[in-house]
Amino acid sequence: MPSNLARPVCILGLGLIGGSLLRRLADDGHRAYGYNRSTATVAEATAAGYDAAGDLTAVLRRAADDDAIIVLATPVPALAAMIAAVAEHAPSCLLTDVVSVKTEVAALVAAGHPRARYVGGHPMAGTAHSGWAATDPDLFRGAMWMVSTPDDVEAADWRSVAALAHRAGAVVVPAADDAHDRAVAAISHNPHLTAAATAAVGAGESGLALRLAAGSFRDGTRVAGTAPELQRAMLEGNATALLNTLSETIDRLIAARDALRDHGSVEVLVADGHRARRRYEEVAAEQAPITGVEVGAPGWAAELRRQAHLGRVWLP
Amino acid sequence: MPSNLARPVCILGLGLIGGSLLRRLADDGHRAYGYNRSTATVAEATAAGYDAAGDLTAVLRRAADDDAIIVLATPVPALAAMIAAVAEHAPSCLLTDVVSVKTEVAALVAAGHPRARYVGGHPMAGTAHSGWAATDPDLFRGAMWMVSTPDDVEAADWRSVAALAHRAGAVVVPAADDAHDRAVAAISHNPHLTAAATAAVGAGESGLALRLAAGSFRDGTRVAGTAPELQRAMLEGNATALLNTLSETIDRLIAARDALRDHGSVEVLVADGHRARRRYEEVAAEQAPITGVEVGAPGWAAELRRQAHLGRVWLP
CATH class of the missing domain: 1.10.3660.10 (6-phosphogluconate dehydrogenase C-terminal like domain)
Structure with missing residues (x-):
């Protein structure tokens, strides 16, 4: 049920991941817009028909007016500045990210925007290429998208971030930040x-x-x-x-x-490696769904994590 | 000039590599036949329209009558028995192989068939799958095929093995066994x-x-x-x-x-790995040909090896 995603989406950073997300959402008719520091990237995205701008403050004020989900999609070194700007211009917006390491991003958010409604995320998608030129609206199709699932997460916010991942074409995997x-x-x-x-x-x-x-x-x-x-x-x-x-x-x-x-x-290493590879192929082929959990019911987050730790996924 | 390959080809072992070679040659109208120990494989190959048999002595006598090139294509543990049978039933045939490690195969040939006309080979092609079911007549298309090029190799024999590799669709890389x-x-x-x-x-x-x-x-x-x-x-x-x-x-x-x-x-390792990968991509993209060598002229083998060591290939 991708229609669960009610809010517009504001993406900060239009490289491979952020740019691909903007394209996928916009191509599907969802309201989405983005910011990028590089005027060349903004020009490329705009020329391709996407809603992109290089004025961070203006983009964030628009997100605040829209009650948009804000997606942090810059490389790690740029995150602190992005988070500070969100705290100043769009403090009440739901905030997520698509950056690799979750404990690090959570710590940056806690330091720079302690009252944020933040639910971390990480799509397991990428190529050896980077930047707008490498973007692909199908990048997330069938990809695993980790959604941070700590005990104190708001059920409604979690649902919104999971809906964003589903709308991008991905499969949701709930996890604790450190386990991820x-x-x-x-x-x-x-x-x-x-x-x-x-x-x-x-x-x-x-x-x-x-x-x-x-x-x-x-x-x-x-x-x-x-x-x-x-x-x-x-x-x-x-x-x-x-x-x-x-x-x-x-x-x-x-x-x-x-x-x-x-x-x-080399018997031991070759045998261990072969067994591990076979196990991976089995896991990749099966995708058993998490069952019997209602998001928001008592203990829901822990139960999602427990089942995901066994390799299961959260389907819409 | 694939027509350089004048002789029939007799392939001992019809797994991924040997079976793919049989299919490619036969599909192109070249006379090729094979032996496999497993009756199931022989039945599969025969049912698919290929000339395969399970009687090693008979196959080798046919090769001797035909003056065929014999290709060793079994796993290493079966090689010694194959070589002994070749020495007994088809001692004067030109012999090559498609097995991975060249010094090992050369030593087995030297031990089991010291008067062999042997020119080693190794096609760099494969998949994670094995056996006749995995064979593919296009397996060697564009693949590198190392041909052993010691100083004492007979030029005519070397040419025949190189022609076999070219006929399979591969690119010939001359090398010494130990360098390979x-x-x-x-x-x-x-x-x-x-x-x-x-x-x-x-x-x-x-x-x-x-x-x-x-x-x-x-x-x-x-x-x-x-x-x-x-x-x-x-x-x-x-x-x-x-x-x-x-x-x-x-x-x-x-x-x-x-x-x-x-x-x-992790700067050093990541930088070294990135530089190495880029270099590999450059080499894969270029395929500069070996030039100025006439096979059989004085010093030809050493000159082929020298140029191949720089990454060049031998084109027909």
Whole structure:
């Protein structure tokens, strides 16, 4: 029921994620408009028929008048300034975000706009490309969109943010901020580091090696092509969780190296990796729905989190 | 000039690689036939209209009568028996292979059929699937196909194996066996281990983590889905070269972990990985040809290897 999304949507930042969201909502006839600091991006978006502007104060006053949902969609380094502007010009608007690391964004919101009606979010969608030119209204189709689900969240606000994700074409996954950050360290941020190491080792061998590189190298190093500053902002913002997954990765590779050196065998790592990949494929294929929860009923947030922790999703 | 391939082709082993080669050659009207140990595979191939049999001796006698090129296309553990049978029933046929690790296959040939006219080969093509059911006549289209190019190779035999690769739709990359094995450790075997570790760490976190897994995890762990026994045969057969690349990978990840822990930064690894990925994309896009070499002229093999080491390819 995408029509649950009653409010207009105001998007701050029109890069890959924010721009794709603006396009998807506007293309579907939903009232949506955006801000971007770069006049070139504003010009591109406007020329493509979208409602975009470069005056942050004016955009936020319009959002306040509209009672719009405001979506933070800038890189992390720009967030504090955005949040301060929201606190000044549109303090009562429902606020969400589409930024990778949830505890970090929640802390920035708590510091800069402590009375915010804030419900965090994170769509698991992206490409190695960035900026307006990379935007795609279908970017979120079928993607998982985490919606922050702490115990004290307002049910109506949570419903609105979930409706935004559904309207974008995504599937909602309710989670606590810290559980989300550990999860994305494991399945998104850590893969960036292993891809980088794999790429660097491969390219360091010879021109012959890169010439012979085929599917395993192409796919395994794809995310290393993402703009370095975007990768760093994402990974360094989740340093604690990432240190744990990176250390486990190193431990597993050292154990494999020792077994290969001493016994000529990579059996354990290959078997563990194969089992993990099969499990991932099963999870990706199934999408069991969260059931028996009414949002707003006693204990609803904890029950959503519990079921999502098992891999289930929240359908409209 | 695919017509350079004058001889019939006899393929021993009709799994993903051998079966795809049989289909491609036969579909193009070239005389090709194959052997497989499994009667089920022979039945499948025959039912699909291909010339396949399960009697190794008979197939090899036919190859000897035909003066066919014999292609070793079984997994490594079956190679010694195949080579012994070739030595017995078709000793004067030109022999090549499509198996991953070249020094290992060359040693098996030297041990089991020392007078063989052997020119090794390795098509850089594959999927996470295996067996006849996964075969695809277009598997080699545009793929790199390494052809062993030692100083003492017969020019006419080398030309025939290169013509086979071209006829399959591939691009020929001349190389020494040991240089090839170091290269594939870096760009194929090492990525299998980093993919396995990445998958195991991701799946170990929670059902929530696998539910949130998106493109970086899907692509970065794809090869971990390959049958473990195939991965092991390939990786463990290249243990020495793989130990070097794996150790370098571990060193890079440890340096990144220390920098993240002590300085909150992953700058070096992310920058190195990004630069390496860009370099790979440049190499993949360009395919400069080897020039100025006449196969058979003095020093031709060394000159082919030298230019290929820079990333160039041998075009028909």
